[in-house]
Amino acid sequence: MEVYVIRHTAVAVEKGICYGQYDVPLADSASQDINELLAKLPDDFDQVYSSPSSRCQLLASRITQHVPECESRLMEMNFGDWEHQKWNDMDQEALGIWMADFVNEKAPSGESLTILFNRVQGFIEEIRKQEFKKIAIVTHAGVIRCIWAYLLDIPLQNVFKIPVDYGNGLIFSLNKDKTLDQIRKTSI
Numbered sequence: 001m002e003v004y005v006i007r008h009t010a011v012a013v014e015k016g017i018c019y020g021q022y023d024v025p026l027a028d029s030a031s032q033d034i035n036e037l038l039a040k041l042p043d044d045f046d047q048v049y050s051s052p053s054s055r056c057q058l059l060a061s062r063i064t065q066h067v068p069e070c071e072s073r074l075m076e077m078n079f080g081d082w083e084h085q086k087w088n089d090m091d092q093e094a095l096g097i098w099m100a101d102f103v104n105e106k107a108p109s110g111e112s113l114t115i116l117f118n119r120v121q122g123f124i125e126e127i128r129k130q131e132f133k134k135i136a137i138v139t140h141a142g143v144i145r146c147i148w149a150y151l152l153d154i155p156l157q158n159v160f161k162i163p164v165d166y167g168n169g170l171i172f173s174l175n176k177d178k179t180l181d182q183i184r185k186t187s188i
Helices: 030-038 054-063 092-100 113-128 141-152 156-161
Strands: 002-007 047-050 134-139 169-173 182-185
Touching (some): 002 141, 030 054, 054 134, 113 156
Parallel strands (some): 002 134, 047 134
Antiparallel strands (some): 169 182
């Protein structure tokens, strides 16, 4: 199966704000950004999956004439108490502990990268069993980085070395046998 994984378009959030699962609005350029992205995508997806976040749902609904399937495992990392807070205003000691081991440490009342990876891996393993020819997944940078880690067996501490721009993503083939999976294109 051919899988298009796409990050939502740019958001209207002040620089320096932590937003993972917080439902932030899209930038004023969203309509134009989405139209430009649609011109690069095929129009024959068997299924479109989307994070429940409105910033993903809007794009997903434009990719398909059908209702996209909302999938909670495609949500961005949950930053718990840090959601919608300025990084500079957070408890710097707690932030330092998390940053020293974000793979295993959880944000207060939130998730670790390992938790995010495990839910993304579970989703990918589930869709691997489906008989689709071509699907789209509209999601977030953290989820996309976890998909990269899953496909290439990259240690999770290295995933932030992978740039994932707004309105971009990757295309890969997903096979019944994981060893046959192949990255087809590194950007949309």
